[in-house]
Amino acid sequence: xxxxxxxxxxxxxxxxxxxxxxxxxxxxxxxxxxxxxxxxxxxxxxxxxxxxxxxxxxxxxxxxxxxxxxxxxxxxxxxxxxxxxxxxxxxxxxxxxxxxxxxxxxxxxxxxxxxxxxxxxxxxxxxxxxxxxxxxxxxxxxxxxxxxxxxxxxxxxxxxxxxxxxxxxxxxxxx
Amino acid sequence: xxxxxxxxxxxxxxxxxxxxxxxxxxxxxxxxxxxxxxxxxxxxxxxxxxxxxxxxxxxxxxxxxxxxxxxxxxxxxxxxxxxxxxxxxxxxxxxxxxxxxxxxxxxxxxxxxxxxxxxxxxxxxxxxxxxxxxxxxxxxxxxxxxxxxxxxxxxxxxxxxxxxxxxxxxxxxxxxxxxxxxxxxxxxxxxxxxxxxxxxxxxxxxxxxxxxxxxxxxxxxxxxxxxxxxxxxxxxxxxxxxxxxxxxxxxxxxxxxxxxxxxxxxxxxxxxxxxxxxxxxxxxxxxxxxxxxxxx
Numbered sequence: 001x002x003x004x005x006x007x008x009x010x011x012x013x014x015x016x017x018x019x020x021x022x023x024x025x026x027x028x029x030x031x032x033x034x035x036x037x038x039x040x041x042x043x044x045x046x047x048x049x050x051x052x053x054x055x056x057x058x059x060x061x062x063x064x065x066x067x068x069x070x071x072x073x074x075x076x077x078x079x080x081x082x083x084x085x086x087x088x089x090x091x092x093x094x095x096x097x098x099x100x101x102x103x104x105x106x107x108x109x110x111x112x113x114x115x116x117x118x119x120x121x122x123x124x125x126x127x128x129x130x131x132x133x134x135x136x137x138x139x140x141x142x143x144x145x146x147x148x149x150x151x152x153x154x155x156x157x158x159x160x161x162x163x164x165x166x167x168x169x170x171x172x173x174x175x
Numbered sequence: 176x177x178x179x180x181x182x183x184x185x186x187x188x189x190x191x192x193x194x195x196x197x198x199x200x201x202x203x204x205x206x207x208x209x210x211x212x213x214x215x216x217x218x219x220x221x222x223x224x225x226x227x228x229x230x231x232x233x234x235x236x237x238x239x240x241x242x243x244x245x246x247x248x249x250x251x252x253x254x255x256x257x258x259x260x261x262x263x264x265x266x267x268x269x270x271x272x273x274x275x276x277x278x279x280x281x282x283x284x285x286x287x288x289x290x291x292x293x294x295x296x297x298x299x300x301x302x303x304x305x306x307x308x309x310x311x312x313x314x315x316x317x318x319x320x321x322x323x324x325x326x327x328x329x330x331x332x333x334x335x336x337x338x339x340x341x342x343x344x345x346x347x348x349x350x351x352x353x354x355x356x357x358x359x360x361x362x363x364x365x366x367x368x369x370x371x372x373x374x375x376x377x378x379x380x381x382x383x384x385x386x387x388x389x390x391x392x393x394x395x396x397x398x399x400x401x402x403x404x405x406x407x408x409x410x411x412x413x414x415x416x417x418x419x420x421x422x423x424x425x426x427x428x429x430x431x432x433x434x435x436x437x438x439x440x441x442x443x444x445x446x447x448x449x450x451x452x453x454x455x456x457x458x459x460x461x462x463x464x465x466x467x468x469x470x471x
Contacts, residue, residue, distance in 0.1 A: 015220075015223060015224055015227050016227065017306045018224060018228075018303035018304055018305060018306055018314075019224050019227040019228040019231055019302075019303050019304075020227055020228075020231040021306070022231075022304050022457055022458065023231045023232060023234070023235035023458070024231075024235075027457065027458065032391075032392075032394055034308040036306045036307060036308045037306050038306060066216065066220065067307075069213050069216045069217055069220075070216070070217055070220045070221070070224075070303070070314070071303075071305035071306075071307060071310065071312045071314070071348070072202070072209075072213070072217070072312070072341055072348065073310055073311075073312030073340045073341055073348040073349070073350050074310060074312070074340045074350045074354055075203065075309070075310040075312075076198075076199040076200075076202040076203035077198060077199065077202040078195045078198040078199040078202065079199060080307070081195070082191065082192075082195040082199075085191075086188075086191075120307075120309070121309075123199070124309050127199060127200075127203055129203075129309060129310070130309050132391060136391070136392065140391075141308045145308070
């Protein structure tokens with residue numbers, strides 16, 4: 001019940017990704033340079049850093065699966081679910097020892113996001129969905145997407161961290 | 176690394192990998208229809224997304240309109256000119272249509288042949304566009320209940336934009352032309368499956384080819400297998416339309432303009448680089464789904 005609001009926030013971010021943002025982001029960034037917004041992933045990474053990695057794993061799997069089903073066109077189901085779950089969990093492992101400053105958490109989010117993009121590309125390359133070279137993908141899709149999502153993470157950093165940490169301390173008290 | 180995980184967790188990861196790879200393999204490629212849980216989830220989410228997409232579109236549209244206000248006068252003048260031309264064309268069209276009908280009667284065409292070019296267009300509104308840069312999927316608010324089937328052609332006001340790839344009860348997914356990003360490294364079935372039979376407007380009996388894939392780097396479609404032997408050849412600036420020979424897409428839909436002609440892979444055919452007419456795949460409002468009539 002305590003996580004209901006969290007799930008709702010994630011769902012809202014999920015809805016935004018596919019609808020409102022296409023109209024906010026300038027068209028120049030949606031031609032050859034493709035900015036893709038993965039706000040659910042950013043929030044999942046925040047959960048993994050400030051609450052715990054198991055919650056991030058569950059939310060990553062669930063919202064990844066939702067993404068897979070809703071946008072299931074010519075590709076396959078399971079890529080986003082697997083990748084978001086895994087990346088959420090791994091990011092939680094890395095930052096386990098120190099709950100650091102803004103710099104270290106941004107670094108963790110950037111690393112997590114790059115890992116996410118790399119696994120997605122790897123899977124699509126494996127299943128021959130895409131034939132693009134890694135260099136082209138890196139400069140035209142990964143780098144711009146990571147930068148924009150990092151900007152979003154910075155924007156959310158203060159309110160989201162406060163909220164998540166209060167949630168984490170509550171769950172500690174309960175136990 | 177392994178101490179970090181522990182035996183049990185490593186096993187879990189392996190299990191997850193196996194399950195997900197199996198799931199991906201099963202859902203990839205040719206698959207007929209969706210199962211009901213997929214449909215329910217998709218339709219429910221799509222309905223909620225519709226609540227967001229439309230207002231966002233209107234607001235963005237308002238600012239766009241303000242930007243276009245300056246051009247309105249010029250545009251109006253051009254439109255009035257085209258309108259008078261349109262009226263003349265309609266007159267001619269009516270005449271030709273009547274004549275065509277008569278001739279078909281005389282030549283004793285069957286009912287199926289007569290109805291073959293009588294397409295119906297259904298207007299669908301865009302609900303959401305996938306944020307995934309690799310699969311350019313657009314969801315629209317027409318589904319099985321509206322008679323939508325897989326592989327129907329989808330147009331925007333500018334021209335061909337894609338085909339229906341998956342249908343659920345109230346919504347369906349459109350695979351955009353930009354998603355045919357084949358080229359090297361993509362499996363043969365995937366590109367072959369999606370090839371569009373095309374021809375050149377005004378040279379319908381001479382030039383044939385297949386729109387094979389979308390070149391991401393050039394942002395253009397590549398039309399392949401154009402014969403070098405025919406008398407009339409494809410030239411730069413020609414308009415490419417669907418030929419209807421592939422049996423999937425109806426004929427006569429505008430695809431784009433030829434940017435460049437090149438010698439094909441084995442030197443015996445031509446390739447043409449085609450600039451798609453509907454370029455802005457990311458800001459779609461309404462789309463048209465073409466229904467080809469079926470007569471039993």
